[in-house]
Amino acid sequence: MSKEFKRDGSHLAYCPPVEKWDDWVELDAEAWPKRVERHYQLVPTVCFNCESACGLLAYVDKATGQVAKFEGNPMHPASRGRLCAKGPATINQIQDPDRVLYPMKRAGARGAGKWTRTSWDEVLETFGTRIRKAILEGRGEEVMYHVGRPGHDFIMERTLQAWGIDGHNSHTNVCSSSARLGYLLWHYADRPSPDHANARFILLLSAHLESGHYFNPHAQRIIDGKMAGAKLAVMDPRLSNTASMADYWMPTYPGTEAAVLLAMAKVILDEKRFDASFVRKWTNWEELEVDGFSAQGQSFEAVIEALKKHYAKFTPQFAEKESGVRAEVIVKIAREIATAGSRFASHLWRGSASGNLGGWQPARALMLLHVLTGSVGTEGGHNLNAWNKFVPRPFSVPPPQKKWNELLYPREWPLCTHEMSFLLPHFLKEGRGRIEAYFTRVFNPVWTYPDGFSWIEMLRDEDKVGLHAALSPTWSETAWFADYVLPMGFSSERHDLMSQESYAGKWIGFRQPVNRVLRERAGEKFEYTYQANPGEVWEEDEFWIDLSWAIDPDGAMGIRRYFESPYRPGQKLTVDDYYGWIFDHSVPGLPETAKKEGLTPLEYMRKYGAFEVTRDVYKQNEKALSAGDLAGSSVEASGVVKKDGKAIGVMIEDKPVVGYGTPSRKLELFSKTMADWKWPEFTLPEYYRSHIHRSAQGASVGQPGEDFDPEYTPVVEWPKEARGEVYTLLPIFRLPNLIHTRSGNAKFLYEISHKNPLWVNPVDARKLGGVRTGDLMKVHTEIGFFVLHAWVTEGLAPGVVACSHHLGRWRVNKDDQVERMSSAWVDLKEVGKGQWKMRQLETVSPYESLDPETKRVWWSDAGVHQDITFPVHPDPISGMHCWHQMVRVEKASTDDRYGDIFVDTNLSHAVYLRWKALARPAPGPGGLRRPLWIPRVVRPEESAFYMKKA
């Protein structure tokens, strides 16, 4: 295939033509203007920084055999050859002089910072033996895999189910559980896939032009849409870069977004600007029960009237009072949304959903706008992630596990979308269980989670955590409390298969260990990827295969067979076997496309790195059920088509179609599930006043307003020493060029951002006693405090302060086993039981390393760690950690130093208990732990969903 990458009318290309990828001749940039030729081989792979999975093209210098730089892969349908700053910075990560190159084992006590090199064989032997014993003794649930951002699809679910254990833990409920619950209550799929490029109006409750799920691919399409004439509105208390680019910035007071969205819905309903035929056809309006009204036997019009009555209180004036956004702006935008109709796209992710108690309500309210405008499943509208993401099946899928792990899905939160991962230290403290073998995988809860000191207390306790391996390319605050640190590769050092809902289409992207691929192409053979990677950096796919063999060496446990080659019976599965089989059998259209080029599907993916599966993605709910589907099915009175007791579709205008994955197979305006699971007050999209609502602020100082309801909101109890004005802290905004703790090893990224000051509006700066940029501020949380500099800005609502969660890394060792350019060396002390103090001993300074550039590190600041001073805030319904913090802010005193941190974990446990008390535990109907229809990661067999009778 001859592929040229040129824009119209240009004689310059944005990528070398494919036929030259094997020997691309470029002129050396440093030698220029002398013409020194460099010969490169171009190998596609996938970025391993954020979740977007953009396509990279590794330029491997033939003279050195090493990757010289990364550019975008133009064959990747989502990223289209373009990248954010983190893509090219991958080269910094590969060449990071402080990275972990060999498997390391601790040499002293846990957390003492002493390490010695070990071998992969020893690691496999140690973990294989421990896990084998646990499984054989029926303690399989004591084995836990805890993943940060996965960067792969399905392979770990398969591995854990092959082991027969319920041991998958994730970071999702510090990330996105609330948004997911809001979406899934409507349509089962738990993520939106907006078709920005074709929209006429785009509403973002997120910062997708600088961060977010999925930054670069979505930012491209938002701007494409805007350039084609779409208007952009952004709801965010903080002037994000995204808000800066918007036609309308609505700086809502945090947590009031649902009030604004419901006011917009009211305008659309009242002005009869909604798509009545869509609402009638595709929602479960016939099930509505609200305010004493029942839809049973009622007309559609009567239901609309009941809805109008129900939402009557959400006047734009009410929304203005709650949110601070002017009523006329709310009305104007509501009308623009109605005018855009089916071409209304939106995105809500993190931000309001992840910050607030009841953060799933904004997602539900936003979906109401889509339902009213008929912009679900449309070109330019809201689509479902499941329609735009493609996860192909591997050669054999183990049966679901039989057990239910209550450390992951405890009974108090039956509707949580994902594992209650951030409560793990509190669960262990309560004696709910222990962990025999714990894998933290590119996952740094000590730093990224709230209440990190409780994590330290848990991790250093060998009774609670028997054996802990940190699988990570870099040293981290969590890795220091592990028994083993196992180096796993970066973007160009590992295999993974990924897909995301980036646009109106489906694609897969293939990450590959570039050096191994090239050397094998040249005829060398490797058994393991670590033999071709720097040091002994491995990849997880092979690690899990080998570990599975170590657990079940003779196959007697029935585990090994899932890790045997589908092509060579009885022999160990290789990565080529695994992905080769998937590409041969599970990706429609790939074998044919590959064949046209004379390639096997695996060769095609190794050559191009990505494949677009389909563009036929709109209105999948309208797909007719096939004759095969219908055979043996029955239609219920509600119109739901059932087969073998399971809903498979719905009758729409007398035709059987697939519909949505909900119990009604329609968009659930009314959620019977909520009523069944003890929350009848939330069967409809509502406005839930957040834990940082002004009334809750009042309650914290003994002056609850009339809006405060302790049944829904816990009362903050301030530590004695907490002084100063009460504010809401927005602690969760990403910076466009960093990604949590993955990017501390990229010098070019840290050179741009290395400080996370406290944003303060000038009005508040005056109130706080004339605060100026650079002044030292003390921020008290419910469990401690942190001290940092102020940044006085007009880009933030008064009454709110903000601080990015991307900075503030610290290290306990001064020089060894640390990332020196991105962390402060600290004195970490437990001054009393559960009372932790941290003080910065030395900030960032230039240092000698294999990279001469580290002598030139000019910044001295690494920011201040705020998350560790936050208590856990589990939403009683979604299980999300509600990130926003009610804080007290004051000018720091002379005793306070920049970066000072204090936390009392006894207080954090007390906060946990207060929040837990809001939850309404299982069992639900029929003794269920969790509604059967709601998705669950690594889903166990159905019998496990039922609680055992006491």
Add this chain to the structure above:
Amino acid sequence: MRYGFIIDNRKCIGCHACTVACKTENHVPLTVNRTWVKYVEKGTYPNTRRVFQVTRCNHCENPPCVTICPVTAMYQRKDGIVDFSSERCIGCKACMQACPYDSIYIDPDEGTAAKCHYCAHRTEVGLEPACVVVCPEHAIIAGDLDACDGEIAQLLAREPVRVRKPEQNTRPKLYYIDGDESAIVPTAARHEPMYMWSQRNESVHGGGAIYPTDSPLLQKNALAAYDVSHARPWGWQVPAYCWTKAIGSGALAIPAIAMVLGRLGADRMRDVALSTIALLFTALTTVLLVWDLEHKMRFLRVVFMPQKRSWLARGAFILIGYSGVSGLFWIASVLGFSAIAFGLLWPTVLAGFLAAVYTAFLFGQCEGRDLWQTPLLPVHLIVQALLCGAAVLALLPAALGGSDEARDVAKIALLASLVFHLLIVFAEFMMPHSTDNAAYAARLITHGPFKNWFWIAGVLVGGILPLLLLCAPVPEGEPIAAVFALMGLLAFEWCFVMAGQSVPNS
């Protein structure tokens, strides 16, 4: 073929991908940038916006960095790209002074000038620059401005665009769609000691630009939320060079003029002494010039491979010429060939004027330093040379040809040159400036961090006190006045050179 850029701010999201892609492509070290994204926050809540501006070399049609470069290390290619050669560069940093856009830096590894060169090594093999390829929004558009069917030419034809500092007559070929005043004007935004997610790098040479918080040029509520620092190119050697050169070039002038006017007789000893001073100080001037080079061993390239339009190269020849003719004068004086010495006196004095004044033309080529571009500068430099000549004469001891007669001449000359000097300084700083850049620098001197050096050392000690001393009947007033005047002039040179370089150009 004319390569240019369009930065489409309707699309730019300020993500810094271009910055990082440029660094990884071109191996740009930490501390310096070929391209960066300036952020400015403007307005008052809730009517606030953050604007982003990709900032870099403009590949000017009329590039002042090329004109000033003494060795053709900066050059304009036929396709319009302004490129550079590290191998040729001597590290004189004149290009950094000439660039009105802060686009050039000294590579800390090479010690040579570098900047965006449009990824010429890529265009040569048919690829777009790295920043263009990486940009998620295709907000950086590269191409031939003359190719009518190309995207860049079409955008340029249809969209209103603007360039940075058109008043510099550099004719930039980087155009902004929706460029914003608060970011495009370097002196518009307030700079705090830190930015929204970074420190301000004050470890660059000279500490970087100075941002007075009370600058009258600030736009209301415009705050720099992210920016990068740029080194102040020239060190203390350059003001010292201005001073030693004034002494060296003016040493023989006052007696020569006095002799023409019949106020002073010939004196071989005095000629020997003054020409020795001329030679020594001119040599010292050269040493200082070389001292400030990043590549000291390459200094002879200015002579052996000069770029003839550069006043730095021309200046080198003038200094050589002046040293030659004053050297001959010295030999003739030492050997007592008085007729030859007499014949050489005025050529030496005139060559000295040339040596004094060429710096005005060199500073005139520094398009980034508007303060230095004053039309009064040639006259001022001659006045400074005369002032130094008078001071030297006043300090000349009898053993070296000093006399009462000479001291009287020196007194009058010192008085006159001080008055002229103060008048010019007054005109320079009290009259309105033609550009904001010049006004900003002048204010740094009169009201900013240089104010004590300027008012106390430069004006009071260097001007008013010596005037008073000369007018009042103070015994031995002349030599004291001379020392004050010389010290004051040095302080003035310091302020003039350093403040001129402390203005933000981006």
